[in-house]
Amino acid sequence: xxxxxxxxxxxxxxxxxxxxxxxxxxxxxxxxxxxxxxxxxxxxxxxxxxxxxxxxxxxxxxxxxxxxxxxxxxxxxxxxxxxxxxxxxxxxxxxxxxxxxxxxxxxxxxxxxxxxxxxxxxxxxxxxxxxxxxxxxxxxxxxxxxxxxxxxxxxxxxxxxxxxxxxxxxxxxxxxxxxxxxxxxxxxxxxxxxxxxxxxxxxxxxxxxxxxxxxxxxxxxxxxxxxxxxxxxxxxxxxxxxxxxxxxxxxxxxx
Numbered sequence: 001x002x003x004x005x006x007x008x009x010x011x012x013x014x015x016x017x018x019x020x021x022x023x024x025x026x027x028x029x030x031x032x033x034x035x036x037x038x039x040x041x042x043x044x045x046x047x048x049x050x051x052x053x054x055x056x057x058x059x060x061x062x063x064x065x066x067x068x069x070x071x072x073x074x075x076x077x078x079x080x081x082x083x084x085x086x087x088x089x090x091x092x093x094x095x096x097x098x099x100x101x102x103x104x105x106x107x108x109x110x111x112x113x114x115x116x117x118x119x120x121x122x123x124x125x126x127x128x129x130x131x132x133x134x135x136x137x138x139x140x141x142x143x144x145x146x147x148x149x150x151x152x153x154x155x156x157x158x159x160x161x162x163x164x165x166x167x168x169x170x171x172x173x174x175x176x177x178x179x180x181x182x183x184x185x186x187x188x189x190x191x192x193x194x195x196x197x198x199x200x201x202x203x204x205x206x207x208x209x210x211x212x213x214x215x216x217x218x219x220x221x222x223x224x225x226x227x228x229x230x231x232x233x234x235x236x237x238x239x240x241x242x243x244x245x246x247x248x249x250x251x252x253x254x255x
Contacts, residue, residue: 004067006031006168006199007052013060014047014223021047022058023223029168032197036210036231039220040246045203048220049172052201053090054083065089066167088116091161095173097153099145099160105132106141109160116164124163131159135189151182158189169193171202187213207250211235219243 007029014022021044037045050056063070110124132138135155175183217234219227227240
């Protein structure tokens with residue numbers, strides 16, 4: 001018996017007025033799979049990722065998490081309960097960290113589990129310590145975001161998402177706002193999650209990371225998935241001319 005995909009997306013479409021941002025995209029992601037989404041700026045990658053947990057709702061199509069439809073149309077109160085529950089299962093890490101500046105690292109990581117899962121302070125403190133240790137930030141637990149580097153902030157953001165014990169992690173350009181020397185410390189955390197078989201969808205400009213860590217690569221352009229496949233195939237023998245042109249530009253100068 002084939003295992004049900006953890007994420008299934010059917011005929012995803014997104015328009016802003018006459019502008020079509022996503023055009024009839026279908027995708028299945030299996031448990032433990034790591035999928036990189038690459039492509040030029042403005043190709044719809046971030047919109048596609050944000051649609052998975054309804055941060056940017058689709059205009060058409062369906063999204064399922066473990067067989068349950070994410071983008072159900074429900075009365076407002078029912079929908080709010082539904083989507084809050086779904087979002088606890090789908091962790092998300094943004095380009096610009098989105099930490100609460102008035103809260104310490106501990107406060108940022110414990111807020112979600114305390115409010116949404118109803119855990120005691122002792123339990124959320126233990127959870128925060130575990131997850132911050134996981135990303136190498138335990139010694140900064142009582143610092144404020146203003147006292148951290150960009151790479152440290154992003155590692156805290158990852159710990160905050162992991163503290164909800166999600167089934168899937170979404171990374172939207174998690175390293176693109178960082179100085180080059182800080183990129184690797186965040187990539188190292190993501191590599192560790194990959195080794196632990198966390199299901200991940202990763203929008204990235206880091207071609208080396210996509211090639212070395214991910215199980216599958218999707219190349220998007222102009223709102224469609226132009227080509228997808230294992231990294232070896234996409235990076236070494238792409239069949240589509242648009243994919244070849246994009247990779248030629250991005251791999252020039254990379255040893």
